[in-house]
Amino acid sequence: MATLARRQRFPFPEMTDWFETIPSRFSAPAVRIEDYLEDDRYVMRAELPGMSPEDIDVLISDGVLTVRAERTERDVDRNHSEFRYGEMSRSVTLPPGADEDDVKAEYTDGVLTVSVGLRAEKAQAKHVEIRRSS
Template sequence: MATLARRQRFPFPEIPEWFETFPSKMTMPAVRIEDYTKDDRYVLRAELPGMAPEDIDVVIGDGVLTVEAQRSEQDIDKSHSELRYGAMSRSVTLPSGADEDDVKADYTDGMLTVSVGLGVEKAEARHVEIQHGG
């Protein structure tokens, strides 16, 4: 009778777990988003599960929309954690015609939805005459 033994790929069992939990800027960003246009509005949705609305800040200016959040670590003994703690943010460039004075934000069930009105007409590019001499 033959006995089958299970062989591990790594000689140390904690190494694969270390690679799985190693934080890296190459992996998904701390704030995962999606964006689209709907009904003449630019819409950004950001996943922020387990956050309180007072821990989230939305900043808009100079054609950039930024979502900032802060998750505080609980003072308990953990045997394992894959949660990210501390400050996190994500910025996106607003599309042409975004009206920075027409912004709405809602946070429900861990999903932040920010919408920005579109329709502010920007002046078309034009050529500028160059003067020579003084």
């Protein structure tokens, strides 16, 4: 019985798997979020387990909401750890009508909840006249 030999294009297939994970190996861990509108407020919730409010910074500027947090590594001997340490951040663009002076933040059970008030008046759509160039 004949055996078919299969030729691979890349001689080290496991190397391609390693290169595909480069961004996750060297990038800062991302903050996982969810956002929604509720009662005339924009609400963004961020998973930040194992943090204290002192480790978290919420910044709002020019229509962008940014959450930064830092988890510091404890100095102990351990056999294995899958925890991610260091600084992590996430920025989101606020919806139109967001009131940057009406912001509330609360941290409970590892979840940061930030809510931003929305103004009732929203900008009306405008048609722009197009001129012919000569």
